[in-house]
Amino acid sequence: MVGRLVGSAVGANSGLVFEHRCELATYHALRGDAAAAQAVVAAIEDPPLDWPGAPALPAWRAWIVDPRNPATMAWLERSLVGLNRPVERLSRARLAWLLGGWHAHCGRRADAIRLLELASSEYAATGAAGLLARVAVDLASVAERAVATGAPPGGRSGQVPASATGSSAPAEAALTATERRVAAAVAEGLSNQEVAARLSVSIKTVEFHLRNAYRKLGVRKRTELVRHLLR
Incomplete structure (x- = not known):
């Protein structure tokens, strides 16, 4: 599919043409075909800087060429900060x-x-x-x-679990601020739709943060979440 898009003019006026080529190069790179990836990358021109996604494309191309290099990975992650427009x-x-x-x-x-x-x-x-x-x-x-x-879901290799250090920090500390707000609203008995209205976000966003809270707290349903928060 991506190959057909690259061979067409789809996205030529929106900037997607550059993303299509990077996607094709990424596909080759992750399959281990470095030569094919580099051939696609070499044909990718720099888009105008004001086009959607343009700030990240140089870093994306560098990562495609050398995905295992920590420097290219770090550059690509830093470039995400520049994608701050709604269209990006x-x-x-x-x-x-x-x-x-x-x-x-x-x-x-x-x-x-x-x-x-x-x-x-x-x-x-x-x-x-x-x-x-x-x-x-x-x-x-x-x-x-x-x-x-046996590793904590969010932990790095070599981290010592809190229980091993004698720490009694509550599990809720692992939640992000948004996850805590969603969990607290659910604990009040609000439906996902009501939580979305209160926080001015979409229902999909509420569902996403609620799933993360479940996973981090080790619970599977709303009643378990409420019991956990009330402990």
Whole structure:
């Protein structure tokens, strides 16, 4: 599909033509075909700086050429900050998803979860339900592998669990500010729709943050969440 898009004029007036080529190069790179990836990258010109996604494209191309290089990975992640216009939210989500998946492939669970959560949040905010569902599968897979290996879902290799240090920090401390607000509203008995109205966000966004809260707190339903928060 991406190959056909690259061979057409689709996106020529919107900047997507550059993303299509980067996607094709990424596909080759992640399959281990470095020569094909570099051939596509070499044909990608620099777009006008005001085009959507343009601030991140140089970093994306560098990462495609050398995905295992920590410097190119760090550059690509830093470039996400420049994608701050509403029209660039999908690009920001896509690159966070790519990086999160690569970190997961390399066994870096904490970085994978952090970036996959960012991708999920951006997709939820834009209403991209199909893409959100696919990232959620990747996120759940990373979390499940962490549990299976005995590592905390958000932890880095070598971290000492809080219980081993005698720390009594509440599990809620692992939640983001938005996750805490969503969890607190749910604990009040509000429906997802009511929580969305209170926080001025979409229902998809509420569902995303609620799933993250469930995962981090080790609960599976609303009643368990309420009992956990009331302990």
